[in-house]
Amino acid sequence: MTGGAGVPVRAAGCVLWRRAPGGALEICLVHRPKYDDWSHPKGKLKAGEDPLAAAVREVQEETGHSCAPGARLPTVRYAVNGRPKEVDYWAAEATGGAFTPNNEVDRVRWLTPAAARTRLTQQHDRELLDALHGALR
Template sequence: MTYADDEVVRAAGCVLWRHSPYDGELEICLVHRPKYDDWSHPKGKLKRTEAPLAGALREVEEETGHLCAPGARLPTVRYQAQGRPKEVSYWAAEATGGHFTPNNEVDRIIWLSPAAARNRLTQARDQQLVDALLGILNPA
């Protein structure tokens, strides 16, 4: 089935990462959304004329309280949400500072090793983004 462009829900987000302040190891930030009781990467719907990268950075700041430096583009994730096709553009993004404050949309964040993040993610489709990030940060 094909959909008109205006039927596709467009969203954007980031796989937010940092080097642990404790041991320097790579950590990935996941957000917990109480509405869905799930763990995911920070993301959200784009505003009408918003560019995907700008929306991704806005969503990271709104959901995690962190500013970030965007890096490489990651795979776009496509799925059905409430009977409509959804397309989420993602970027790798290094956290550059900030502080989380719980809000209605996100009540918790957690910084985890890549393996623990992959295991904590609620949706299997989000796990591929961890692998994509690792491929960019640690090229063979």
């Protein structure tokens, strides 16, 4: 089912984080060459797919990292080409892996929260950093 103009595109993702040596928090951002933007790893749900399963799958596909999902973060809603989109997010700790560039994502960066806030393209992605901070307290 493709849905009509008012039916939201459903997607899911994670604010992927890890602790650097010394304990500092680092956030993983992905660069998508198709849009030339920096964002959190996310993607569309497959038919019948659970949003959390999709979020974990997208982290693996886009960053090469496995993760341990944690707190639920806010759902982000915005329009893409006039169609509503809803993205469910979770905080997720990276548990291992390595990035390999692919068609969707050509670069990843592990950044401090302040640097991630500056690098992120969309304001709603910056707001997720605040939600992560609250979830990790």
